[in-house]
Amino acid sequence: MKRIAEFLLRRRGGSGWHWTDIVTWVWLVGGLLIMFGPALWLVGSSFKSPAQLAEFPPTLLPYVSQQATVEGYDKPLTLYDVTLENGEKRRLAEIRRIGIVAQMVDPENPGEVIKVNIQNRTPAREVGFATENYTEPFLHFDFLLYLRNSVFVTLMATLITLVTNSMAAFALSKYQFRGRSLVMLLILATLMVPLSVILVPLYSVISAMGLFNSLWGVILPTVATPTGVFLLRQYMLTIPDELLDAARMDKASEWQIYWRIVLPLTAPALAVLAIFSVVWRWNDFLWPLIVLSRKELYTLQVGLNTYAGELNVQWHFILAMTVVTMIPVVLVFIFLQRFITAGIAGSGLK
Amino acid sequence: MGRITLSDICKSFGAVHVLHGIDLDIAEGELVVFVGPSGCGKSTLLRLIAGLEKPTSGKIEINGNDVTRVNAADRGLAMVFQSYALYPHMSVRQNMAFGLENAHLPKSEIADRIAEASRMLEIGDYLDRRPGQLSGGQRQRVAIGRAIVRNPTAFLLDEPLSNLDAELRVSMRAELASLHARLKTTMIYVTHDQIEAMTLADRIVVLRKGRIEQVDTPLNLFNRPANLFVAGFIGAPAMNFIAARSDGAGNGGTAFRYLDDGRVELPVTEPLSNGAGATLGIRPQHLRLAGNSDPASFHATVTLVEALGAETVVHTQVAGGEKMLAVLPGQAELERGETIALTFDPANLHAFGENGMRLAGI
Numbered sequence: 001m002k003r004i005a006e007f008l009l010r011r012r013g014g015s016g017w018h019w020t021d022i023v024t025w026v027w028l029v030g031g032l033l034i035m036f037g038p039a040l041w042l043v044g045s046s047f048k049s050p051a052q053l054a055e056f057p058p059t060l061l062p063y064v065s066q067q068a069t070v071e072g073y074d075k076p077l078t079l080y081d082v083t084l085e086n087g088e089k090r091r092l093a094e095i096r097r098i099g100i101v102a103q104m105v106d107p108e109n110p111g112e113v114i115k116v117n118i119q120n121r122t123p124a125r126e127v128g129f130a131t132e133n134y135t136e137p138f139l140h141f142d143f144l145l146y147l148r149n150s151v152f153v154t155l156m157a158t159l160i161t162l163v164t165n166s167m168a169a170f171a172l173s174k175y176q177f178r179g180r181s182l183v184m185l186l187i188l189a190t191l192m193v194p195l196s197v198i199l200v201p202l203y204s205v206i207s208a209m210g211l212f213n214s215l216w217g218v219i220l221p222t223v224a225t226p227t228g229v230f231l232l233r234q235y236m237l238t239i240p241d242e243l244l245d246a247a248r249m250d251k252a253s254e255w256q257i258y259w260r261i262v263l264p265l266t267a268p269a270l271a272v273l274a275i276f277s278v279v280w281r282w283n284d285f286l287w288p289l290i291v292l293s294r295k296e297l298y299t300l301q302v303g304l305n306t307y308a309g310e311l312n313v314q315w316h317f318i319l320a321m322t323v324v325t326m327i328p329v330v331l332v333f334i335f336l337q338r339f340i341t342a343g344i345a346g347s348g349l350k
Numbered sequence: 351m352g353r354i355t356l357s358d359i360c361k362s363f364g365a366v367h368v369l370h371g372i373d374l375d376i377a378e379g380e381l382v383v384f385v386g387p388s389g390c391g392k393s394t395l396l397r398l399i400a401g402l403e404k405p406t407s408g409k410i411e412i413n414g415n416d417v418t419r420v421n422a423a424d425r426g427l428a429m430v431f432q433s434y435a436l437y438p439h440m441s442v443r444q445n446m447a448f449g450l451e452n453a454h455l456p457k458s459e460i461a462d463r464i465a466e467a468s469r470m471l472e473i474g475d476y477l478d479r480r481p482g483q484l485s486g487g488q489r490q491r492v493a494i495g496r497a498i499v500r501n502p503t504a505f506l507l508d509e510p511l512s513n514l515d516a517e518l519r520v521s522m523r524a525e526l527a528s529l530h531a532r533l534k535t536t537m538i539y540v541t542h543d544q545i546e547a548m549t550l551a552d553r554i555v556v557l558r559k560g561r562i563e564q565v566d567t568p569l570n571l572f573n574r575p576a577n578l579f580v581a582g583f584i585g586a587p588a589m590n591f592i593a594a595r596s597d598g599a600g601n602g603g604t605a606f607r608y609l610d611d612g613r614v615e616l617p618v619t620e621p622l623s624n625g626a627g628a629t630l631g632i633r634p635q636h637l638r639l640a641g642n643s644d645p646a647s648f649h650a651t652v653t654l655v656e657a658l659g660a661e662t663v664v665h666t667q668v669a670g671g672e673k674m675l676a677v678l679p680g681q682a683e684l685e686r687g688e689t690i691a692l693t694f695d696p697a698n699l700h701a702f703g704e705n706g707m708r709l710a711g712i
Contacts, residue, residue, distance in 0.1 A: 245402050246435035250449030250500075251423040260448075264439040 039326075046319035047129040053315050064128030068093050071110045080104065080121040084114075091124055092116070133320035143321065145296060146303035150282060150325075153218050153299055158277040160223040162270055168224075169232035169266075170258050174244060184233070191226045195287065203290060217291040218299070222281065228273045235269035236262060271339040279329055300325045352378045352413070352504045352536030354399060359408035361394055361560075368394050369560040372408070376504075381530050381537045383547040386557035387583070392540045393508055395557070399538060400506050401425045412503060423452075428497035429506040432513065434489045436481035436496070443477040446496045453500075463499040470529075471495045487518045494529070504536035511546060523549060544584055548572070556580050578706040581631050587663065589700070590637070590674045592630045596622040603711065606630060606701065609648050610669050614696050619711035620703070628709065631700035634663070637676035637692050646691030650674055655684050666690070 011021045040060070045053060047062035067076040070093050077093035082104065084090060092104040092114060102121065104114045137143045172184050195202075202221055211217030239262060247257045263270070285301040292298055298306070304321050307314040333340065359372040368391045376382050384392040397403045399410060401422030410418045417425050428449075436445050443464060450460045468474040471491045481489055490510065497505055510526075511519045527550055530537055541547055547554050548568045556563040556571065556579070563583075564576040575581035581589050594608040600615035604622055607613050608630055622628070640646035650666035653673075662682045666674045676692060684690065701709045 240433060240435065242431045242433050242435040243437065245397075245400075245422075246429070246431055246496075247437075247448070248402060248422045249400060249427070249429045250496075251452035252448070253452075256452065261437060267439075 042319060043323055046133055046316070046323045047131070048133075048316065048319075049130045050314070050316050052130075053319075061127050062129055063125040064130065066124045066126060068107045070105060070107045073105075073110075077105070077107075079107075079124040080116075081124050082114075082116050082121040084116070084120075092121075094121075130316065133316045134324070137317050137321055141317075142295065142298070142303065143300075143324075146298050146300045149215060149297060150300040153215055153284075153288070154278055154281040156215075157219045157222055157281045158274055160219065161225060161228055161277045162274060164223055165225060165228035165273065166232050166263060166266060166270065167258065168229045169236050170262055172229070173233045173236035174239075174241070174262070187226045187229050189226075191230075199286075199290065206291060211291070213292060213294050213297060215292075215297060218284070218288045222284070222287065225277070228277070231273055232266060232269050235266055239265050268339060271336065275332055275336050275340055278332055282325070282329055353411075354504060354536065354538070355409075355411040355414075356395075356399070357409045357411075359395070359398060359410065360406045361391075361398060361403065362406045367560060369398075369405075372560075372562060374555065374562065374565065376536060376538065379534045379536055381539060381550055381552045382555060383539045383541060383551035383553075384555045384557055385541055385544055385547040385583070386563075388542060389559075390557040391560040392542075392557050396429075396506050396508055396538060396540050400427055400429050402429075426503040427506055428500045428502035428504075429508065430493045430497050430510045432509040434481070434493040434513075436489060436492055438481055441478050441480055442473065442484070442492050442495075445481065445492060446499050449496065449500050460499075463501075464495075467495045467498045470498065470532075486514050487522065490514060490522060494526075498533070502535065504538060507537065507539045509541055510539075512541070512543070519546075526550060544586065548584075554584075556583060558583075574708070575631075575700065576708050578629060578631075578702050581700055581702070581708075585633055587634050587675050587677065589631045589633050592632070592668075592672070592674075593670075594628045594630045594701075596624060596626045596628060598624050612648050614647075614699065616696060616699060616701055616709075617711050618701055618709045620709045622703070622709075627704045629702045629706075631702065632694050632698060634675040634677040636694050636698040637674070638678065638694070639682065640691035640693040644693050647693040649689055649691050652684050652686055652688045652690060655682075655686065657681055664690075666692070 012018055044060050044062060045058075049062075049064070052059075052063060066079040068079050069076045073095065077095065079091055079093050080102075082090055082092045090106065093107050095103045095105055095113065097103070097118065100118050102116050102118050104116050104121075106112065106114070168187070172180060172187075206212055206217045206221065209217075211220065243261060243265075244257055247261050252260065283301065284299070285305075288299045288302045289305065292302060295306070300321070304318055304325070307317045307321070354374075354376040356372050356374040359369055360367070361369040372395060384395060386392050394403065398405050401417070401420060401424075405418065408418070409416060412425060412427075436442075437448065440448065446464050446467065447460050450463065455463075464477070465474075468477060471494060473488065473491050473495055476484060476488065481492065484492065490513075493510070507526075511522055514522060523546055526539075530550075539546075539550060551568055553565060554568055554571055555565045558579050564571060564580045566574075566576075571580060571584045575584060575589075578591070582591070592608045592612075594606040597605040597607045597613065599605070603615050603617040603619075605613060605615045606628060614630075648668055650668045652664055652666050654665035656663040656665070659681070661680065662678045662684070664676045664678060664682065664684060666676065668674055674692070699712070701712055703709050
């Protein structure tokens with residue numbers, strides 16, 4: 001504990017608090033709260049029952065009401081902490097509620113019914129997890145199907161992205177041809193066109209190709225990313241041309257040069273692009289929502305949307321499944337953060 | 351097998367003309383060195399021979415076959431690059447095997463050749479290491495090994511020693527020489543280091559601005575440079591040049607006046623009009639202090655003395671303000687500002703005409 005405090009309160013140089021220490025501390029702790037707070041709240045809330053989610057003021061931790069089985073009553077009764085009229089505090093079980101009066105009974109002494117104003121009681125609760133938020137969607141909804149679709153889309157899109165983008169980057173970085181910079185410029189220019197602008201024409205293309213309502217319709221339009229080409233090209237520029245010359249002297253074909261020399265040497269940049277691609281495709285919502293209209297083809301993100309009905313939003317399921325869909329992305333970040341920082345530093349993207 | 355013939359090779363990169371009409375015949379088993387200042391086109395010429403670039407015009411033949419438009423892979427040559435260009439993600443063994451696998455050689459043959467080359471180059475201990483784990487000298491050996499296993503018609507070496515430290519360079523130079531003696535394969539070696547050129551070459555090709563200035567054996571280049579450029583480029587320290595004028599025919603040659611009052615007769619047979627300009631050249635090693643017996647050729651003021659122990663390099667300035675360098679044997683007791691008398695043997699003089707070419711007869 002002492003060491004943690006020491007770590008958190010570490011200051012620059014001497015023993016006093018320099019103003020930069022305070023600014024740094026506020027900045028970092030503030031940043032931590034702003035970025036990590038919502039995630040924590042999401043995880044906490046995903047274990048809450050629907051009733052508790054609707055509660056105001058909200059709590060950070062999930063609670064469940066305590067219940068007790070009382071002699072003479074078939075169902076378990078909810079327990080409340082009650083302040084009686086004479087000021088005495090007792091824990092009672094509620095039988096029923098009529099208007100603002102609750103009929104309650106002492107679990108120890110079930111014979112006597114006590115009438116209590118509902119203002120004078122608070123539910124007896126303890127921290128507890130509504131794990132059915134997680135188990136229900138797995139048992140009664142198509143979560144696994146959505147998961148399979150999402151994994152398929154993410155993996156295929158990432159694989160094709162890596163192959164096509166690296167080929168384009170190879171040509172643009174290692175071959176001299178007329179119009180090379182123009183091609184590069186055109187590719188980069190598409191960065192400035194957001195998806196929402198080309199949504200309708202893209203839909204027409206996909207529809208005309210018969211890819212509407214097919215997972216390939218989700219995968220194919222996204223595989224050629226200008227950022228990927230740019231990132232890989234910049235990296236490949238750093239591979240010395242002498243290596244390619246040496247390979248040519250070694251009777252390597254151009255394909256072998258790409259596949260056996262350039263691609264292995266581009267591994268760090270490929271890793272970065274793979275991470276980005278996985279995250280982008282996994283979190284993709286708008287485009288799958290447009291292309292996929294059959295329920296069995298939904299990806300996770302679109303599938304989550306089905307819990308939000310017109311009249312009734314099942315927040316408890318949405319929150320729980322959001323946590324589940326975050327897991328792969330979080331894992332990717334935990335294990336590959338070394339590459340991610342390198343990638344962000346190298347490309348200025350995130 | 352390994353005769354390479356270049357005829358009238360020209361190469362331009364856009365509007366930049368790098369090579370102008372190179373003609374060269376390299377005999378089988380010969381070690382030819384291309385030297386020249388940076389930007390003279392020597393590396394480009396090597397890349398043309400390798401097939402990594404295609405000439406703008408001209409013809410390249412290997413063993414009598416026209417390979418001008420043949421791809422690098424199919425010319426049967428091996429190249430060692432300045433940066434070694436070892437594949438960083440492959441072990442030494444894989445590096446050497448890569449070219450052989452591409453040629454679809456059987457596995458046993460590949461293993462045999464690698465074993466043979468690694469024994470020859472003493473790299474057997476680190477066949478399974480990556481290039482990043484090797485020192486500069488070891489990488490150099492692996493690069494040479496990668497070339498050797500291919501049993502090429504000729505080796506092309508592009509400044510292979512320039513990334514090594516001075517000591518290693520000397521020992522690798524000796525190893526390359528003995529390797530060439532053992533393999534007896536044609537080698538073309540590019541360098542800007544004239545000591546490498548002098549020690550290794552059977553013949554040296556001196557290039558300047560995309561043209562061949564002279565092709566000859568190292569000693570012939572040193573003793574009879576064809577023009578002012580070669581005279582100044584070969585030999586260290588560089589040759590001293592003195593402006594001179596012809597002074598009519600003497601006994602069996604031409605007399606030249608140099609500096610203020612110097613006069614020397616040389617067996618130049620080329621007819622020169624009286625008073626025609628010329629340049630005399632004398633190597634710093636051929637200058638000595640004038641003694642009592644031999645008359646001074648000229649006087650000079652000492653500006654700097656570099657005592658190296660075995661010899662003394664004296665920087666001087668002559669009457670016209672020109673700088674002259676003399677390398678005197680042993681330890682000469684000279685001081686800055688002192689005026690000394692220097693002399694030379696006329697037999698050691700080189701004479702060049704106004705066009706910079708060596709005058710006939712000497």
